[in-house]
Amino acid sequence: MKLKNFINKKPFFIAGPCSAESEEQVLETARLLKGSVDMFRAGIWKPRTSPNSFEGVGQKGLKWLCNVKKKTGLKVATEVATPKHVELCLKNNIDAIWIGARTTVNPFYVHEIAESLKGVDITVFVKNPIHPELSLWMGALERLNKVGVTRIAAIHRGFYSNEHSTFRNDPKWEVLIRLKEEVHNLPIICDPSHIAGRTSIIEDVSQTAMDLNLDGLMVETHYHPEAALSDSKQQIKPIQFKNMVQNLIVRDSSLRNDIFKDKLLSFRNQIDVLDSKIINILNKRKDIVEEIARFKEKNSLTIFQLERWFEILRTRKENALDLGLDCHMTTEIFEVIHKYSILMQTKLMRK
Ligand code: PEP
Numbered sequence: 001m002k003l004k005n006f007i008n009k010k011p012f013f014i015a016g017p018c019s020a021e022s023e024e025q026v027l028e029t030a031r032l033l034k035g036s037v038d039m040f041r042a043g044i045w046k047p048r049t050s051p052n053s054f055e056g057v058g059q060k061g062l063k064w065l066c067n068v069k070k071k072t073g074l075k076v077a078t079e080v081a082t083p084k085h086v087e088l089c090l091k092n093n094i095d096a097i098w099i100g101a102r103t104t105v106n107p108f109y110v111h112e113i114a115e116s117l118k119g120v121d122i123t124v125f126v127k128n129p130i131h132p133e134l135s136l137w138m139g140a141l142e143r144l145n146k147v148g149v150t151r152i153a154a155i156h157r158g159f160y161s162n163e164h165s166t167f168r169n170d171p172k173w174e175v176l177i178r179l180k181e182e183v184h185n186l187p188i189i190c191d192p193s194h195i196a197g198r199t200s201i202i203e204d205v206s207q208t209a210m211d212l213n214l215d216g217l218m219v220e221t222h223y224h225p226e227a228a229l230s231d232s233k234q235q236i237k238p239i240q241f242k243n244m245v246q247n248l249i250v251r252d253s254s255l256r257n258d259i260f261k262d263k264l265l266s267f268r269n270q271i272d273v274l275d276s277k278i279i280n281i282l283n284k285r286k287d288i289v290e291e292i293a294r295f296k297e298k299n300s301l302t303i304f305q306l307e308r309w310f311e312i313l314r315t316r317k318e319n320a321l322d323l324g325l326d327c328h329m330t331t332e333i334f335e336v337i338h339k340y341s342i343l344m345q346t347k348l349m350r351k
């Protein structure tokens, strides 16, 4: 993709309320944030799951954002979901727009938005689709880039999950790492608010984003979070935002001197040796799985045996627990190993 690097400061901070609710709320929140943010956000058209929720103030909110620009000098951003929204934002000199998670999922919508941006040099943020489909997210970014939008950044807001979790939206950081590998020069901003869903873990998610060398944060911030008309549980006060930014540890991604380089190299060498051992062990395991498959075939036994699977899970978890290893990680690893073991046995038996 042909991208212009418009992130002139790292980390780049965007903050502001989930929704613009009144002119006073927008202006006061912006005033309190001034000095600690690079851009102000507020949703005007709100895509809500239920039609009975607050769906945004609509077009009149654009004037309020214009006033934020006038009074604070901050750049302003809002969400768009249709070409009409884009047209109104452009008319009102909004500096940046974002495509929300519920819009990124639909290539028709993204196509229409992209068409309405032909020949326009505006900053566009693209939130990840609700489910962790990297190609869909990349498709949206490419659609915009194809019509000539070059100031593009991705926003990571986590992924919907059916499972009970500490997060409102599962961060699945591994998806981001794959996105970074696919598009090297794409800035990625983390939205810890929609990942966390509650104020108590926003700082922790933000720190993880910094540790992964992401380019910035978009944080929902409201002057009276308790009274917010949308996402009240995850909005923090401007003062809390300021404190959080001060506490964030931003580490260096480049290796500053040779002592660091040597130390890191020695750690990496140790990891390389261990990884190679893991691969060798997996290979040995595979040989035994093949023998088992032949044995099962000869004796007409089913490949999958539920009790054995439960036993594997239980014992490996206990083993991990004894060592202080993460149980969930261990379970996931053995789920993958077991999945491929079953696949391999099925293939062998069919031969
Ligand atoms: C938002 O930023 O307020 C929003 C609606 O986000 P998302 O599209 O990530 O749900």
Ligand code: MN
Binding pocket: 018, 019, 220, 230, 231
């Ligand atoms: Mn929100």
